[in-house]
Amino acid sequence: MPVPLFDTSGPLEPLRGELRAAIDRVLDSERYILGPEVRAFELEFAAYLGASHAVGVANGTDALTIALRAMGVGPGDEVIVPSFTFYASAEAIPPTGATAVFCDIDPETFCVTAETVRAVMTPRTRAVMAVHLFGNVAPIAEIEALGVPVLEDAAQAAGSLGPGGRPGALGTAATFSFYPSKNLGAFGDAGAITTNDEQIAERARALRFHGSRDKQTFEDIGYNSRLDELQAAVLRVQLPHLDGWADGRRAAAAHYAEAGLAELVSLPIATAGAKPAWHLYVVRSERADELEQALRAAGIEARSYYRRPTHRQPAMLTELDLPGTTEAARTNLALPISPVLSVEQVAEIVAAVRAVA
Numbered sequence: 458m459p460v461p462l463f464d465t466s467g468p469l470e471p472l473r474g475e476l477r478a479a480i481d482r483v484l485d486s487e488r489y490i491l492g493p494e495v496r497a498f499e500l501e502f503a504a505y506l507g508a509s510h511a512v513g514v515a516n517g518t519d520a521l522t523i524a525l526r527a528m529g530v531g532p533g534d535e536v537i538v539p540s541f542t543f544y545a546s547a548e549a550i551p552p553t554g555a556t557a558v559f560c561d562i563d564p565e566t567f568c569v570t571a572e573t574v575r576a577v578m579t580p581r582t583r584a585v586m587a588v589h590l591f592g593n594v595a596p597i598a599e600i601e602a603l604g605v606p607v608l609e610d611a612a613q614a615a616g617s618l619g620p621g622g623r624p625g626a627l628g629t630a631a632t633f634s635f636y637p638s639k640n641l642g643a644f645g646d647a648g649a650i651t652t653n654d655e656q657i658a659e660r661a662r663a664l665r666f667h668g669s670r671d672k673q674t675f676e677d678i679g680y681n682s683r684l685d686e687l688q689a690a691v692l693r694v695q696l697p698h699l700d701g702w703a704d705g706r707r708a709a710a711a712h713y714a715e716a717g718l719a720e721l722v723s724l725p726i727a728t729a730g731a732k733p734a735w736h737l738y739v740v741r742s743e744r745a746d747e748l749e750q751a752l753r754a755a756g757i758e759a760r761s762y763y764r765r766p767t768h769r770q771p772a773m774l775t776e777l778d779l780p781g782t783t784e785a786a787r788t789n790l791a792l793p794i795s796p797v798l799s800v801e802q803v804a805e806i807v808a809a810v811r812a813v814a
């Protein structure tokens with residue numbers, strides 16, 4: 458049986474009726490932008506995370522730019538960001554006027570560490586963008602101990618648990634993407650900024666609406682970056698199920714380990730004290746490309762991520778030497794994972810890996 462890399466429709470199947478009712482509710486209300494559904498979702502999402510504020514925006518990339526600006530990042534500043542992540546993490550920095558400074562990762566966890574951040578800090582470092590990559594949880598407290606504000610890019614970490622709480626409530630501020638394939642996915646583009654800092658929340662609220670608090674006075678050059686009522690309504694139906702889905706993802710990861718996958722490839726390692734809601738289940742192997750081809754031939758969708766890391770992309774080209782990044786980029790391979798991946802599917806995938814490795 459073919460196995461997709463992720464399954465976005467399976468987990469939603471039992472919720473179809475509720476989703477339709479939520480969409481009808483919005484149609485009946487005739488409010489489509491920044492209305493009661495967005496407000497309710499912001500309150501429910503903040504409460505779920507244990508954060509004081511959530512601000513809905515149009516997507517996870519805007520969320521990063523707006524959050525950085527709300528934190529006071531601007532021209533002349535440097536923002537430290539890993540190179541091994543989705544391109545949008547670094548791409549969100551130059552629009553603030555600041556410069557992206559790339560740091561390395563630990564290839565075993567795929568996350569930045571206090572050491573990799575410290576190695577590139579300068580007097581101009583104004584913030585660190587710590588990415589909770591693949592749902593693993595970056596060590597926020599250790600990075601904050603370096604004396605620099607941390608913005609969590611939690612786009613891949615909805616449903617994860619860190620040592621001091623949930624991603625989204627660990628740093629100075631955090632951002633989420635609700636792109637359809639993320640752990641909590643809308644039916645289109647959507648995102649959010651979360652923070653415990655009232656001033657950052659207020660500034661983000663103004664920036665998402667053209668730099669205005671009251672739609673009359675425009676204090677800043679902002680953005681048109683709002684969350685739709687329809688997306689908020691859809692997200693509200695799903696939020697109560699996020700923890701159950703995260704448990705399903707963790708169970709799938711446990712099945713991989715129990716099936717002996719560690720004998721064949723290097724498994725991802727959770728950071729200290731973390732319970733990741735593996736957004737992607739990414740292993741490492743010297744024969745990643747060969748494995749990818751063999752799995753695909755067997756109908757199993759596997760895919761490597763960020764083979765060309767951001768600091769090697771044409772728009773951001775640098776000559777930096779980031780050994781952990783290079784290693785992760787060269788050897789990584791994402792295997793199928795979802796909240797509903799079965800023991801049988803895992804057994805089939807591990808057997809296909811075993812046939813090659």
Ligand SMILES: *Cc1c(COP(=O)(O)O)cnc(C)c1O
Pocket residue numbers: 516517518519542543545546588610612613633634635636646647648
């Ligand atoms: C998906 C993602 C983003 C961007 O989110 P969009 O909603 O697609 O703009 C940013 N950072 C990371 C790590 C992501 O995975």
